[in-house]
Amino acid sequence: MSLKKVLLTALLVLSVALVGCGSDKAAKQDKVLKVATSPDFAPFAFTEEKSKEYVGFEMDLIKAIAKQMGTKAEISNISFDGLIPALLANNVDLAISGVTITPERQQKVDFSQAYYRSGLSIMVRTENNEIKSFKDLAGKKVAVQIGTSSATAAKNIPNATVREFNLVPEVVMELQNKGVDAVINDLPVNQYFLATTKTKDVKLVGELLSTEDYGIMVNKGNKKLLEQINKAMDELKKNGEYDKIYKKWFGELKK
Numbered sequence: 375m376s377l378k379k380v381l382l383t384a385l386l387v388l389s390v391a392l393v394g395c396g397s398d399k400a401a402k403q404d405k406v407l408k409v410a411t412s413p414d415f416a417p418f419a420f421t422e423e424k425s426k427e428y429v430g431f432e433m434d435l436i437k438a439i440a441k442q443m444g445t446k447a448e449i450s451n452i453s454f455d456g457l458i459p460a461l462l463a464n465n466v467d468l469a470i471s472g473v474t475i476t477p478e479r480q481q482k483v484d485f486s487q488a489y490y491r492s493g494l495s496i497m498v499r500t501e502n503n504e505i506k507s508f509k510d511l512a513g514k515k516v517a518v519q520i521g522t523s524s525a526t527a528a529k530n531i532p533n534a535t536v537r538e539f540n541l542v543p544e545v546v547m548e549l550q551n552k553g554v555d556a557v558i559n560d561l562p563v564n565q566y567f568l569a570t571t572k573t574k575d576v577k578l579v580g581e582l583l584s585t586e587d588y589g590i591m592v593n594k595g596n597k598k599l600l601e602q603i604n605k606a607m608d609e610l611k612k613n614g615e616y617d618k619i620y621k622k623w624f625g626e627l628k629k
């Protein structure tokens with residue numbers, strides 16, 4: 375072999391090794407799951423006061439899913455109506471945020487299997503004895519969160535004035551401050567609020583307005599990630615981990 379050939383071969387081996395290193399690193403970085411959530415939705419996702427960490431049922435669930443997938447979840451705070459845009463812009467890999475699986479959203483994104491059965495409920499101030507059901511909301515002032523299924527439901531109330539807010543705590547505060555007559559919001563969130571604050575100011579009224587299932591959103595066509603998420607979730611449901619997380623946040627409440 376000529377010296378030239380030896381050098382060339384050596385160069386080739388070296389560059390293959392270098393390329394190998396590079397892609398290895400990239401693969402590892404890719405593995406971090408970029409997760410978006412709107413942490414205004416206790417007990418699903420909210421900011422713990424002391425630690426400033428994002429906690430809740432969904433935070434535990436997504437961390438467990440990531441672990442099952444052999445990776446880690448990196449969580450960013452994105453407002454609820456910014457979740458789908460963040461996905462479409464490829465800023466995140468997935469969104470988990472009490473997002474109801476709806477046909478309208480399925481036009482834009484794909485959903486994992488459902489992980490929580492929910493529904494919409496009405497909350498009013500305790501002294502209000504006039505509003506007892508959805509039909510009593512006609513002509514009233516109602517607060518909801520922007521971009522939610524509650525906002526869609528509120529648009530069907532005849533002659534109502536609907537006020538939309540960015541964050542769920544703002545919606546509830548508006549009711550307490552007498553800015554509106556009622557709030558429409560997901561039942562488990564209203565229940566958790568009542569149970570943890572022990573407030574006597576507001577109460578739940580009427581029946582559930584809907585039955586809704588929460589799913590994890592990924593970009594449309596991201597089959598690989600969707601399959602990994604669904605598989606991880608199957609595993610967590612089978613091995614008792616899902617039940618453990620469920621019990622931690624909802625006690626013995628029915629599923």
Ligand code: ARG
Pocket residue numbers: 411412413414415419454471472473474475519521522523524542560586
């Ligand atoms: N489930 C409702 C919806 O999908 C409300 C979700 C609100 N989530 C939140 N993190 N604030 O429209």
